[in-house]
Amino acid sequence: MASQLDQQCIDTLRFLAVDMVQKADSGHPGLPLGAAPMAYVLWDRYLKHHPSNPHWADRDRFVLSAGHGSALLYALLFMTGYGLTLDDIRQFRQWGSKTPGHPERGHTPGVEVTTGPLGQGFANAVGMAIAEAQLAARYNREPYKIIDHYTYVLASDGDLMEGVASEAASLAGHLKLGKLICFYDDNNATLAGSTAVTFSEHRIERFQAYGWHTATVEDGNDLAAIDTALSQARLEVARPSLIRVRTHIGFGSPAQDSYKAHGSPLGEESVRKTKEKLGWPVEPAFLVPNDVLMHMRKATARGEDWETQWMQRLQDYQSHYPELFQELDTRLRGALPPGWDADVPVFEPDQKGLATRESSGKVMNALAPKLPALMGGSADLDPSTKTALSAFGDFRPPRTGETDAHDPAEEHGDYTGRNIHFGVREHAMGSIVNGLAAHGGFIPYGATFLVFSDYMRPPIRLAALMGLQVVHVFTHDSIALGEDGPTHQPVEHLASLRAIPNAIVIRPADANETAVAWKVAVETRDRPVLLALSRQKLPTLDRQRYASAEGLRQGAYVLADAPGGKPALILIASGSEVPLIVQAAERLREEGIAVRCVSMPSHELFEALPQSERDKVLPPSVGARLAVEMAATQGWERYVGAQGAMLGIDRFGASAPGETVVREYGFTVDRVCTAARALLGHRRETAQMR
Structure with missing residues (x-):
């Protein structure tokens, strides 16, 4: 049973969202009305964050994968003190406002990733959980848990329908990412109709098959049940968790349980009826009771305490592990260590030359010892893309004791590894490396054949929109790859990728241009860089005769x-x-x-x-x-x-x-x-x- 104050907080979140959508005459009121209780329990009782410092490194990450429910997120950010004003809330979806139609990273304080295209946020969260696990394994030393946070997702039916979420969920279960927790808002409705029309599979069983811990909360308004499910999920150390919460889309409104509540304003009369049914004053709009605001703004003081305690641990850690501290600090600041490019090879003239995929691999392995932030992998194509970091191990979970029947000789996993085996999951790979970049502390890369960039266009576009540093290594860049034929030979792909705003496409001519291209990729902090590399050998030009490969920079x-x-x-x-x-x-x-x-x-x-x-x-x-x-x-x-x-x-x-x-x-x-x-x-x- 919710206390009166809890219920007031939840209803404040609900009706701020409803009033935002109604004033804008545009938006999605259904999710906020149904999902506000689970969001409140998470943000009020569990989420470790500091609203006065949205970029604190050890904060929990919250991803609203169901980005159409942005009004709920903006209400949470306003109520907990992220610097949004009530005027910002009133300007929902308006020109120049801090509250755009879908959440945008870098535009609104507290928004971790840009979401809206369904499934992307879910897969971004998998990348964030990988980031936390790798940093914790690399840098934590007893008794100093410098990196110790959770990644939470709020996902909808639509998110779980998208193939990218299935790819990412499969990999997350395989990797045993125990600090990834997803709330699944199961409200039986999508934009166009009931989920009965399109979505009859057993979702819980599917996630169990992926290797996830699962729980079901039968009543989305039952705060105690939500609290219990969340506390149990946090105890899971070897499995990510999916908490299915059965909710009513458009809860309390005349359109409750109908798809009509999904993506349209309720209308003035329905807003009035909804407020009356839930016992909320019809006027004024955008009502925020003082005791509610005071309660939720306690998040700032809690966050300050958390960060202060963390800073003290960090200082103690620095005194005991100065070299590790320096490395971690450099990564978290997004800085480059001195001499990071000192070992990048200069290739001698050679008429036979190297494929640029080969020279890229040599450059990557020269960079890796000096750049601990460099981490990534390929979509099951390392032997072809040449992107394995040979001395830095695989990112794998700890073994559970039983022998892998398919590979009895497999070594124990290690989260410190920097090679991610994405499997044949290009779409998820693109979204996961976005999550690594958004988390911070990484220069992530993903690799596949250029023709398969088609599978990755949504996350490439979102990386450009968010201004994320991601490196995409696309090999087999032309018809010269030969026998595999037109299904594998890219034609339109360079033009297509060059059309994406705020992305840089580089197609180097030889080994030395490839080396400079990698330098540009490492130095470019505010957008993705896409490298198009050859399968066939290319002559290494004599730079005594021809201009320096540094010309690539222009x-x-x-x-x-x-x-x-x-x-x-x-x-x-x-x-x-x-x-x-x-x-x-x-x-x-x-x-x-x-x-x-x-x-x-x-x-x-x-x-x-x-x-x-x-x-x-x-x-x-x-x-x-x-x-x-x-x-x-x-x-x-x-x-x-x-x-x-x-x-x-x-x-x-x-x-x-x-x-x-x-x-x-x-x-x-x-x-x-x-x-x-x-x-x-x-x-x-x-x-x-x-």
């Missing part, structure tokens, strides 16, 4: 110039096609043509330059420009201009040895030279593969 640079820096023709390429234009340029120079070769590994880095600097690379006075890239031509028109042309691919690939596919698609010296001569002859030829 996105495009003059690799080799015409005499006197006065070209009649500019050849532009990225990645594996740079050696091709270099060869073509040599032939054209023999014909007396003044050619400039431009390596353009990153459109985004180039666009960040002032126009005057871009003009130095691509002078407006030179209209004869030919861009060469084994990918869709879309996006290159801005660089070749009206008088230029693009040699690209606007159809799917084919299955054959890589050299054959490349030749048959016309990526040859002869084809490049023919297209270049056509431009200089002012013939209107597009040089595009159609």
Whole structure:
């Protein structure tokens, strides 16, 4: 039985949310009305946080995966003292407000991750739980538990329907992430109808099969039952927990238990009836009783005490373990340790060269000893993506004692490991590395083939929206991968990824450009970096003859110039096609043509330059420009201009040895030279593969 004050707090949360949605004439009142009790129990009795310092490193993380219920989160943040005002609450979903339609990280204090696309927050939370487990295993020393917090999620039916949540839940159970607790708001409704229409599986049994501890609270208004289920979940050390709470969507409203309560304002008359039914004053709107506010604002004092105690432990820890403290402090501040790039290799000229996936692997393993924050893995593709950190072990749970029947020789797991085996779960991998980045203390990476970035577009987009430092290593970057054929040969993917705002795509031309690309990725703190790397070997250019690979930092640079820096023709390429234009340029120079070769590994880095600097690379006075890239031509028109042309691919690939596919698609010296001569002859030829 809830006390009178508890009930007042819950109803304040409910009706702040209802009034927000009604005033905005837009939003989702159903979830806040039903889920407010479980949120209140968590935030009032268990959540370790400090509203005056939302970035305190050892806070519990709360993720509203059901981001459409944002009004409930904003009410919680306002009531507990995160700096939101009642005016901010009144400006829900309005231009420039701190309370946008779905929670946005970095926009509203206390919002851990941007949610709304269902399932993403759930998978982000798995990443946060991995982060906590790895940091705790690496740095905690008895009696100092410096890293010791939980990750909580509030998820809806829709979250659990999304495939990304299933992928992430499967991995979380396998990894035995005991400090991950999910509240499942089971209200039998989605936006378009009852869950009976689409969702009849046994969810509890599914999560049990994943290896989760589960519990069910039959009445979402039963605070004691919620409290008991949560306290029991916190005692679980070897399993994540799913607490199913049966609630009524739109509780107390005329639309209770109907999908119609999900995503539309209740309407003035229904708001009045709901308040009357639940014993809440109809007027004024946005009512916050003083005793309720005083009670919930105690969270600030509790948080200050928690952080003060933690700071004292941290000081004691520093005196006993100064080196570990320094390493941890550097990671939590997001700083780079001195000399982090000192061992990055410089690759000698080599006509045979290396695949850029291989040189990337060498660079990663040179960085890893100096960058403890570097952690990640691949979607079951380490042998192909070359992304394993060879000296730093696998992130695995402790063994339970029984032998793995599939691998009797398997070693004991260790949460200190830095290689995450994501399995064939690209979508979850993208979302989990976002959670690692959002948690803090990591430079996370995920790896797969470029073509499978299609499975990962939602988390890549959200990483860009949140400004998270995530590195995506995409190998097998073109039709040159060969025999696997068009299902595995990316064509439109570079253009698609380049279209994402606030993301940086880099396609390096050789081993040394790859090394610089990794430096850029490590230094870039405010957005994701996507590396597109080759399967086939590429020549390592002689940098005594050609410009320094450091030119990659500006996105495009003059690799080799015409005499006197006065070209009649500019050849532009990225990645594996740079050696091709270099060869073509040599032939054209023999014909007396003044050619400039431009390596353009990153459109985004180039666009960040002032126009005057871009003009130095691509002078407006030179209209004869030919861009060469084994990918869709879309996006290159801005660089070749009206008088230029693009040699690209606007159809799917084919299955054959890589050299054959490349030749048959016309990526040859002869084809490049023919297209270049056509431009200089002012013939209107597009040089595009159609």
